[in-house]
Amino acid sequence: MQNSRRKFIQQTILGSYLGSHGGMLFADSKSQAPTSSLRKAKVVIVGAGFGGSATAKYLKIFSGGQIDVTLIDPSPNLVSCPLSNLVINGQMQISEIMKSRDPLQQKYGVRIIQDTVERILPEVKKIVLPQGITISYDKLILSPGIDMMWDSLPKMKDPVLQNRFVHAMKAGSQTLTLRKQLESMKDGEVFAISIPLAPYRCPPSPYERASQVANYFKKYKPRSKILVLDANAEITSKSTLFKKAWSNYYPNMIEYRNNHTLVDVDSSESALLFEVQDDVKASVLNVIPPMRAGDIAFHSNLANINQRWCEVDFLTYESKVIPDIHILGDAIQSSTQTPKSAQVANGQAKICASAIYQQLADLPINKNPTFSSICYSVLGEKTGAHISTMHQFDPKTQSMAVVSGSNSISTTDNAQEYSSAIKWANDIWSDTLI
Ligand SMILES: Cc1cc2nc3c(=O)[nH]c(=O)nc-3n(C[C@H](O)[C@H](O)[C@H](O)COP(=O)(O)OP(=O)(O)OC[C@H]3O[C@@H](n4cnc5c(N)ncnc54)[C@H](O)[C@@H]3O)c2cc1C
Structure with a gap:
C-alpha cells in the first residue's frame, strides 16, 4: 500500500505534472493564435538555480517559444545543493553536481546573462546590472534563493x-x-x-x-x-x-x-x-x-513577512507588494508543511510559468494548481529514505495545502531508496535544464 502510493507520488512528481498541465498548455499555445501581447512580452528572471531555470524553460515551452525570456545569474553553472552532502563526505566530486545551463539557451532560446542584478526599478519596470546597464521587463521573476541573517x-x-x-x-x-x-x-x-x-x-x-x-x-x-x-x-x-x-x-x-x-x-x-x-x-x-529571502528580494522591500520571506499569490506567484514581480522558491513564505526544497521550487516554477503565459495570452488562469514534494536523505553507507506529500491550492486559505492522505515516509533507510535518491537528482537536473 505504502509502496504503491510512493510509486504513484514519484511518477506524478516530474513526469505527469507536465503531462496533465504543461502538455495541455503547450497544446493550447499551439492551437491558440498568438496574441500580440504574447509576441512582444519580455520576461526577465533573476536567479538561475532550481526555480529560475525551470521557470525559463517552461515559459518557453508553454508559449511555444513566443515569450522573450532572459535569465540572469552570476554563476556559470548550476551547482546542485541536492547531493552536495555527498561531496562533503568525499563520495562524489563537485564536478558531478555542477550542471551546464547551455541547453536552456541552445534548445529553448532562453537568453542567459552571467551577472548579478544589483537593483530593481519597479516604477519603470527595469532591472539594473553592474555598470548601470538596465534591462526592461513586462514581467520580472525572482528566484534568488536564500541569504543569511x-x-x-x-x-x-x-x-x-x-x-x-x-x-x-x-x-x-x-x-x-x-x-x-x-x-x-x-x-x-x-x-x-x-x-x-x-x-x-x-x-x-x-x-x-x-x-x-x-x-x-x-x-x-x-x-x-x-x-x-x-x-x-x-x-x-x-x-x-x-x-x-x-x-x-x-x-x-x-x-x-x-x-x-x-x-x-x-x-x-x-x-x-x-x-x-x-x-x-x-x-x-x-x-x-538563520536565513531569509535572497538579498535582491530583501533589499527591494519584497520580504514583507517578518522581514524575512516574500508574500505571493499562490495562483500566479505574483508578489503581494509590487505588481508584475513574481517570486518563487526558497525566498517565499509558504505554508508550514511546504519545505524549502528544489522539488517544491520546481513545482512552483511550472505554476508560475503557466500563470504568466496565461496572463500574457489572455487565457484564464488555472485555479487548481498542484505540486508534489519529495525529499530524500542519505543516512548510512549508500542507504536512503524519503518523505513526500502532494500539495493543492486551497481556495479557503488561498494557500497550498497538503492533500489529505498523501503523506508518505520510509519506514527504514535502505539501498533501494539510495538508488531512488540518485535517480531523483538526475531527473530534476534534466527537468530543470535539459
Ligand atoms: C545540503 C543541501 C541539500 C539539499 N538537498 C535537497 C534535496 O535532496 N531535495 C530537494 O528538493 N532540495 C534539496 N535542497 C534544497 C534546494 O537546494 C533549494 O531548496 C533550492 O535550490 C531552491 O531553489 P531556488 O531557485 O529558490 O534557489 P537556488 O537554487 O539557490 O537558486 C538561486 C539562484 O539565484 C542566484 N541569484 C541570487 N541573487 C541574484 C542576483 N541578485 N542576480 C542574479 N542571480 C542571483 C544565485 O546565484 C542562485 O544561482 C538542499 C539544500 C541543501 C543546502
Whole structure:
C-alpha cells in the first residue's frame, strides 16, 4: 500500500505534472493564435538555480517559444545543493553536481546573462546590472534563493569568519571548504554543526550532513565525534529515521542536543556561543545561520513577512507588494508543511510559468494548481529514505495545502531508496535544464 502510493507520488512528481498541465498548455499555445501581447512580452528572471531555470524553460515551452525570456545569474553553472552532502563526505566530486545551463539557451532560446542584478526599478519596470546597464521587463521573476541573517551572529558579519566557519548551504566553494576542513582534522577531533530555528533551506539537510560526516569519520577518523547543536526542540524532519540510523550505524559518534540557540562564535577559541547553554569548542564549526529571502528580494522591500520571506499569490506567484514581480522558491513564505526544497521550487516554477503565459495570452488562469514534494536523505553507507506529500491550492486559505492522505515516509533507510535518491537528482537536473 505504502509502496504503491510512493510509486504513484514519484511518477506524478516530474513526469505527469507536465503531462496533465504543461502538455495541455503547450497544446493550447499551439492551437491558440498568438496574441500580440504574447509576441512582444519580455520576461526577465533573476536567479538561475532550481526555480529560475525551470521557470525559463517552461515559459518557453508553454508559449511555444513566443515569450522573450532572459535569465540572469552570476554563476556559470548550476551547482546542485541536492547531493552536495555527498561531496562533503568525499563520495562524489563537485564536478558531478555542477550542471551546464547551455541547453536552456541552445534548445529553448532562453537568453542567459552571467551577472548579478544589483537593483530593481519597479516604477519603470527595469532591472539594473553592474555598470548601470538596465534591462526592461513586462514581467520580472525572482528566484534568488536564500541569504543569511548575519545580524543574529554579530561576529560572523566579518567575511573572514564567514569563510572559516562556513554554512555550505549554497553549494559551491563552501562545499569544498568544508570537505577540506574534514580532511584536515586529526582522528579524535570534534566537528560541530549548528542548526537554526525552522524555517530554513531543506529541513533534513543538516541532519543528512551529520550522517554523512559520521560515515566519513567511521572509515577514516573513527575516534572523532560530531555534535549536532539544534535551535529546534526536535529534529525537524525524518526524526525517527535519523535517530535510528545514528544509533545503528554510528553508535557514540553523533551527539544530538536540542534547544541550542546560537548567538555568536568565538573565533579565538573556535567556539560556538549559545543563548543559555555552555560554549562548545570544536575543531571544525559548521555554522548554519538563520536565513531569509535572497538579498535582491530583501533589499527591494519584497520580504514583507517578518522581514524575512516574500508574500505571493499562490495562483500566479505574483508578489503581494509590487505588481508584475513574481517570486518563487526558497525566498517565499509558504505554508508550514511546504519545505524549502528544489522539488517544491520546481513545482512552483511550472505554476508560475503557466500563470504568466496565461496572463500574457489572455487565457484564464488555472485555479487548481498542484505540486508534489519529495525529499530524500542519505543516512548510512549508500542507504536512503524519503518523505513526500502532494500539495493543492486551497481556495479557503488561498494557500497550498497538503492533500489529505498523501503523506508518505520510509519506514527504514535502505539501498533501494539510495538508488531512488540518485535517480531523483538526475531527473530534476534534466527537468530543470535539459
Ligand atoms: C545540503 C543541501 C541539500 C539539499 N538537498 C535537497 C534535496 O535532496 N531535495 C530537494 O528538493 N532540495 C534539496 N535542497 C534544497 C534546494 O537546494 C533549494 O531548496 C533550492 O535550490 C531552491 O531553489 P531556488 O531557485 O529558490 O534557489 P537556488 O537554487 O539557490 O537558486 C538561486 C539562484 O539565484 C542566484 N541569484 C541570487 N541573487 C541574484 C542576483 N541578485 N542576480 C542574479 N542571480 C542571483 C544565485 O546565484 C542562485 O544561482 C538542499 C539544500 C541543501 C543546502
